[in-house]
Amino acid sequence: MKKFILCAALAACLLFTSCSTVIGTANIEELLRAPQTNATQSAVQTALAEYLDETPTLKYPRGGDEMSPVIIKDFDNDGTNEAAVLYITDSKGQNVHLAMLEPQDGGAWEVVFETEGMSTEVASVETVHLQKGSLEIIVGYANATLSDKYLTVYTYSDETITRMYDQSYTSYITSDLLGAGTQQLVVVPPAAQTGALSMLFLNAADNQMILLQTKELDERFVSCTGLYASQSGQSKGVVFDGNFSSGGLSSQIFKMISDKLVLWPQDDEIDVPQTTLRYLTSLVATDFKGSKTYEVPTQVESFTTLTSTKRFYFVTWKNYLSDADISRFGVYDATNGYFVRLPADWKDGVTVTDGAQAGSWQVRKADGNDILLSVRIAESAPVSGLYTAAASLGDKSVLIYTGTDCTLAESALIRTGVTVIQ
Numbered sequence: 001m002k003k004f005i006l007c008a009a010l011a012a013c014l015l016f017t018s019c020s021t022v023i024g025t026a027n028i029e030e031l032l033r034a035p036q037t038n039a040t041q042s043a044v045q046t047a048l049a050e051y052l053d054e055t056p057t058l059k060y061p062r063g064g065d066e067m068s069p070v071i072i073k074d075f076d077n078d079g080t081n082e083a084a085v086l087y088i089t090d091s092k093g094q095n096v097h098l099a100m101l102e103p104q105d106g107g108a109w110e111v112v113f114e115t116e117g118m119s120t121e122v123a124s125v126e127t128v129h130l131q132k133g134s135l136e137i138i139v140g141y142a143n144a145t146l147s148d149k150y151l152t153v154y155t156y157s158d159e160t161i162t163r164m165y166d167q168s169y170t171s172y173i174t175s176d177l178l179g180a181g182t183q184q185l186v187v188v189p190p191a192a193q194t195g196a197l198s199m200l201f202l203n204a205a206d207n208q209m210i211l212l213q214t215k216e217l218d219e220r221f222v223s224c225t226g227l228y229a230s231q232s233g234q235s236k237g238v239v240f241d242g243n244f245s246s247g248g249l250s251s252q253i254f255k256m257i258s259d260k261l262v263l264w265p266q267d268d269e270i271d272v273p274q275t276t277l278r279y280l281t282s283l284v285a286t287d288f289k290g291s292k293t294y295e296v297p298t299q300v301e302s303f304t305t306l307t308s309t310k311r312f313y314f315v316t317w318k319n320y321l322s323d324a325d326i327s328r329f330g331v332y333d334a335t336n337g338y339f340v341r342l343p344a345d346w347k348d349g350v351t352v353t354d355g356a357q358a359g360s361w362q363v364r365k366a367d368g369n370d371i372l373l374s375v376r377i378a379e380s381a382p383v384s385g386l387y388t389a390a391a392s393l394g395d396k397s398v399l400i401y402t403g404t405d406c407t408l409a410e411s412a413l414i415r416t417g418v419t420v421i422q
Contacts, residue, residue, distance in 0.1 A: 041070050044083045044101055047109035051099075056087035059096050062146065064124030071125070075100070075156040077133045082156065083109060084137055086122055094120045096141060098154065100161055112159040117141050118150035118166065128174045128183045130204035131155065136164070138174070138185075151187060155207050165202070165209035175229030177236050177256050178203065185209060186238055188217075188224040195219035199227075199240065199254075201261055215261055218252055218273050220245050228285050230294040232321040237264060239285045239294045239320075244277060251276040251285060251296045253320040264320060272296075272320070280334055283315065288328070288419055295319050295328065303352040305361070311335045312352045312361065330417065331363065333375075338391060338398055340375060341417025343410045365405075373414060374401040390418035 049055050058069035069086040076082065083101040088094065099114040123140035130136040130153070137154040151172055153165040167187055174183040185202045201213040217240065226241035230253075237255040244250045250273040255264035265272070278299035285294040295317035303312040311334055318327040330341040331352060342350070342363065351366045360376035376387065377396050387399040398418050402411040 039107070040072060040083075043107055044070055044072070044085060044109050047101055048085055048087070048099055048111060051111040052089055052091075054089055054091060056085075056089045059086045059088060059122045061086070061122045061125040062142075064140065065126040069122075071127065071137070073127060073135055075127075075135045075137070076158075077135070084156075086117075086125070086139070088120075092116070096120065096122055098137075098139065098161065100156055100159075102159065113156075113161045115154075115161050115163070118152055119143055119148070121146070123149050126174070130164075130174070130183055130185065130209075131207070132182055136204070138172075140169070140172075153185070153204075153209060155204075157207075162207050164204065164207055167200070171224045171227040173227045173229050173238070175236075177201075177229065177238075177261075178259055179236075184212075186227065186229070188227060188240075191222070194222060195245070197221050197224065197242070199238070199261075212259075213261055215254060215263075217242070220273060221250070221252075225249060225281075226284050228287075228294040230285075230287075230292060230321055232293050232319050233323070235321040235323070237261070237321050239296060241284055244273070248277050248279045249281055249283065250274070250278070253296065255321055278315075280313065280332070282334065282337060282421060283332065284421070286317065286419070286421060288317070293319055293321070297332075305352065305354045307354050307358075308335070314347075314352075315339065316347075328417070332421070333361075336377060336393060336398075337422070338393060338418060338420045340373070340390075340398075340400070341413060341419075342373070343413055346372070370405050371403045372405055373403065375399070388415065390415055391420055393420055 060069050061067055071084045072081050074081050085099045086096055088096055096117040097114055098117055099111050101109040102112050104110050118141035121142045121144055123142040123146055126138050127135050128138060134155050139152050140149050142149045149169055151167045151169045155162050155164055168189055169187050170190055172187045174185055177184050187200045191197045197217040199215040199217060202209040203212050221242040222245050223243045225243060228239040230237055230239050235255060240252045252273055253264045254261040276296050276298050278297060283297045285296050287294050298316045300314040300316055313332045315332045316327050316329045328341050329344050329347050330339055332339045349366055350363050353362050353364055355362045355374050357376055362371050363373040364371055376399050378399050379396055386401045389397040390400045391398040402414055
């Protein structure tokens with residue numbers, strides 16, 4: 001037995017640190033993301049291997065908040081951490097399995113429950129408080145290409161994993177939309193037919209997910225590309241990004257009113273999906289301040305300069321949940337993926353041209369040659385000079401220079417308003 005445990009521990013180290021060619025089933029991406037094992041993870045892996053009587057292959061999530069296949073947290077709120085492990089084995093087929101282990105005396109662990117997942121890959125994993133007094137596990141299972149995804153919500157108590165919810169999905173979010181101190185689940189399933197996308201709003205109760213509401217999405221949407229829980233002041237809601245049937249990307253906004261998601265704004269004359277229609281897939285709803293307030297872009301105008309086409313665009317971003325008419329205006333560099341905010345009163349009064357240096361660009365007054373702003377990308381920020389670094393773009397910097405016709409307030413707004421749009 002000692003010899004077996006030693007071999008299992010060695011296998012655990014290899015699983016956490018070695019490449020897929022040694023294991024034979026994990027891929028290169030999993031190798032690059034694999035953390036160095038620690039004593040607790042090694043002990044968990046050893047216990048799982050002993051329980052299975054074979055060495056498991058850990059399944060690293062492709063995304064989500066939890067990037068490790070071994071999650072050590074207090075899932076049942078008993079004051080002691082448990083270990084949840086995602087893995088596959090030769091004897092159990094191709095589907096991913098989830099095991100829960102409890103700590104034992106002397107640093108050992110024991111498998112107390114395991115269950116089979118919905119598919120062969122793990123698209124994402126996160127842990128969320130859907131119920132008071134427990135920590136739920138949400139696993140997005142998927143096929144190898146991530147084209148078919150299946151959402152499963154688990155809760156754990158009394159040494160038992162309970163499956164609270166299963167649903168095929170394209171996107172989902174969790175957020176405390178009800179202000180109850182726990183999180184709710186919003187899921188967009190695949191459309192049964194063209195023009196039939198919907199959004200499911202669910203809340204947890206008694207170890208199951210209760211459907212509170214089904215919201216039909218605009219029939220012009222053919223797929224979901226992004227889902228965001230947004231807030232502005234006391235207002236909460238959901239921003240939906242999706243592909244339009246006529247081409248391009250667009251948005252819909254839903255606001256929480258009396259514990260219901262309501263299509264917003266309620267002005268029948270405002271066609272938000274048509275207003276927000278844009279043809280740059282990189283222009284998505286964005287949280288500029290890290291405050292969970294997602295602003296929706298509208299592509300206003302594009303510019304063709306002597307050296308570039310389809311690179312520069314005037315874009316406005318609007319916070320639809322705000323009671324005030326709040327928006328930001330500026331230039332989006334589609335080639336390099338960053339946005340430069342400009343003063344709102346420059347709208348309709350400026351144009352974009354090439355700069356003096358290769359790859360640089362300028363904002364000039366439309367009725368003259370006065371340079372208001374010059375922007376370029378450099379390998380590193382300058383130590384001194386006219387240009388200052390406004391944002392990091394990978395290993396490069398976005399540098400800006402504001403002209404003498406800019407006021408101090410305008411210069412400050414521009415310098416602090418450069419955002420990389422991922």
